[in-house]
Amino acid sequence: MSEKVTNLQEFIQPARLTDDQTGQVYELDFSKESVVFAERNKFKLEDAIEFPVTGMRDLFYYSFRKNHRNVPREKTDKLIDRWGGGVPEKLVKRLIQLYQQAQASNAILVDEDAEKNSGLTLEL
Numbered sequence: 588m589s590e591k592v593t594n595l596q597e598f599i600q601p602a603r604l605t606d607d608q609t610g611q612v613y614e615l616d617f618s619k620e621s622v623v624f625a626e627r628n629k630f631k632l633e634d635a636i637e638f639p640v641t642g643m644r645d646l647f648y649y650s651f652r653k654n655h656r657n658v659p660r661e662k663t664d665k666l667i668d669r670w671g672g673g674v675p676e677k678l679v680k681r682l683i684q685l686y687q688q689a690q691a692s693n694a695i696l697v698d699e700d701a702e703k704n705s706g707l708t709l710e711l
Contacts, residue, residue: 599684602650606666614654615682617689621652625686632686635679643667643674650682 601616630649635642648663667674674682 599681599688601654601685602678602681604666604678613651613658615647615650615678615685616653617650617685618653619689619692621649622686622689624652625649632683635683643679646679646682646686647674650685 601614604613604615605611606613625645628645630645632646635646644664644667647667648660651658651663
């Protein structure tokens with residue numbers, strides 16, 4: 588098993604959000620694709636801290652991308668509005684951890700075994 592996830596206690600679990608009005612359950616998490624999507628839209632994690640009014644909304648929206656790709660931005664903004672316009676601090680902390688976890692586990696580092704088994708030959 589990869590060293591990245593050998594200690595399951597260090598693995599950050601996704602956040603679960605239940606809409607009490609509709610019964611809809613959302614699992615908030617990040618994947619390589621959702622991080623790429625966020626970065627292509629010029630999102631930087633530092634911006635969520637430096638510009639919290641817009642940055643936290645962005646982080647919250649992008650956290651839906653992995654498991655709920657079709658949830659529109661308007662919907663995530665309305666969910667935040669139901670909290671009074673802000674994202675709860677404990678959720679912000681978890682989303683930051685999940686984002687960083689996805690970044691770290693999908694960094695451009697390839698171990699030797701993966702390189703050997705890729706079926707690709709690299710010459711430098």
